[in-house]
Amino acid sequence: MAYNLELCHITPEEEAEEGVIESEWVKGDAFGAGHGSRRVDWLEHLASAVARNCFCRSLIVTGSNAQVFVGLPLNRASAIQTFKYLASAAQQIAKADLETFKMTEAYVSSWEKRVEARLWKRSFLVSFASAISSRVNNTRLNLTSGTEGSSGLVLVRRIEQSLDEWSDSHIKRKPAPAIGGHVGNGFKNGYSRGNHISLKASAGISAGGAQ
Numbered sequence: 001m002a003y004n005l006e007l008c009h010i011t012p013e014e015e016a017e018e019g020v021i022e023s024e025w026v027k028g029d030a031f032g033a034g035h036g037s038r039r040v041d042w043l044e045h046l047a048s049a050v051a052r053n054c055f056c057r058s059l060i061v062t063g064s065n066a067q068v069f070v071g072l073p074l075n076r077a078s079a080i081q082t083f084k085y086l087a088s089a090a091q092q093i094a095k096a097d098l099e100t101f102k103m104t105e106a107y108v109s110s111w112e113k114r115v116e117a118r119l120w121k122r123s124f125l126v127s128f129a130s131a132i133s134s135r136v137n138n139t140r141l142n143l144t145s146g147t148e149g150s151s152g153l154v155l156v157r158r159i160e161q162s163l164d165e166w167s168d169s170h171i172k173r174k175p176a177p178a179i180g181g182h183v184g185n186g187f188k189n190g191y192s193r194g195n196h197i198s199l200k201a202s203a204g205i206s207a208g209g210a211q
Contacts, residue, residue: 019074026069028064037065046129050083055159094186124186124189125190
């Protein structure tokens with residue numbers, strides 16, 4: 001973010017040296033989700049949040065769990081690295097927390113344990129992504145208010161305009177959002193995990209707790 005704030009003050013000639021806006025695919029194998037032939041709502045939500053945080057955009061791929069990031073080279077690289085880290089962390093932590101849930105009365109007394117576990121995990125992952133999205137929205141709000149409000153607002157508007165222009169020239173039709181919903185008992189756990197996990201990929205992943 002500090003890097004991008006500095007771009008507010010450079011000349012058009014200097015800005016050209018930062019590179020051009022391009023798209024880059026990230027397949028499911030790169031973040032532990034495997035090669036999927038269906039869209040996944042929580043991954044799309046998480047990718048969108050991470051992209052916003054890194055001054056990029058994310059694109060939806062119909063019939064795939066792959067994610068596409070659009071932005072300047074450094075911003076795009078940051079978004080992809082962060083997304084891989086958070087997507088992998090979400091799945092690892094969900095797997096560990098699910099084992100804890102399986103020891104609760106709600107799970108032990110359920111008739112359809114497989115369904116109960118699947119709904120819990122999906123609810124956890126949807127909520128995890130929602131928490132990340134909320135944190136990103138707060139970050140952007142802080143960026144465009146207070147002492148940094150003027151330069152931050154100029155930055156956001158300029159990057160949004162550039163991304164809009166790229167989208168207009170490359171995207172012919174926007175796919176509908178994935179069907180989602182908050183179901184299962186994992187929602188509270190997922191939101192708590194997503195609300196506390198470090199957004200820095202260098203922090204590493206801990207299934208036992210946020211870092």
